[in-house]
Amino acid sequence: MDREVFRNKKVFVMPGQRLTFAQALGNTCDIPLSQLPTPYIKGGMVVVRVDEAYYLTGLEDCKTHLHNQVILSKGDKPLTQLDLTKKLQLVWKALRPLKAIPLGKGFYEFEFASLEYMRWALGMGSLQLSPSFMRLFAWIKDFVPATMKSTKTRDWVRIYHLPLEYWRPTTIFSITRGLGNPLFLDDHTTRKNRVFFARVLVDIDMLSPSS
Incomplete structure (x- = not known):
């Protein structure tokens, strides 16, 4: 008989069994709803409260991150995430591993292995990545690229x-x-x-x- 075994959030499916939609998504939420804040209505809008402790933990996770903007001249072909990572690995050979997270609108978030590496990269300032130009700046909380107008x-x-x-x-x-x-x-x-x-x-x- 077909069976499922759940172990460390991974789903093992016996031959002949089809994945459910939730299983196919992976990383499904196994947190009891009783542990999540209850939404409420205020001023005709749904309000959701984020637990302060989890938010502070999220800020701690981002302490080795930087934001940057890739600026292209008119007619330049946009860089893919892979192209950008390869170019930066040539410039920042000593900083590997480096994770580039695309945020949209030409913005990326970089995750470094340590605070020392992050500060070293920040100190280098802007970089010319022919044909593009990359402007690095300190990580900003509540960063939304769609509304970002940097001065x-x-x-x-x-x-x-x-x-x-x-x-x-x-x-x-x-x-x-x-x-x-x-x-x-x-x-x-x-x-x-x-x-x-x-x-x-x-x-x-x-x-x-x-x-």
Whole structure:
């Protein structure tokens, strides 16, 4: 007699048995409905609450991610996900494995193996991937490509003639906070190998009054 065995969410089907629609989809939800928040009506709309703990776990999962936008000139053929991955593996040989997740509208999300790799890639800034151009920027929560209208740029900022008593990360970040959101220091600044100037990567909003 035909039978099914469920093990670690995988479905094993005996010969001659056809998969059900739910089995064919795979990764079916095995969470009891009693553990899920109950939707309710508010202002004529259905409201669904997301558990805070799961949301925070999701944010933690994305801490090694970056967002980027692939910009094409008029007439250029769009890059496929495979083409983009191959091009980046040539530039970021040391950062493998790298996962590129297409988001639509020319945007991708990159998942790196570690925070160190993510920061190294972010520090490289924008890349020319002939015939396309790729702009990297820090990961943004609640990112929706369809409504994304970026006015930000990311630049390395130099601070000259900074006395050594100010050469602490928090102090340098506080100074560059007047320009935008400081991301991290370069290695020479961190190690104080070069004290002619401090160098900080800053995310700058071009529409901000301070920029």
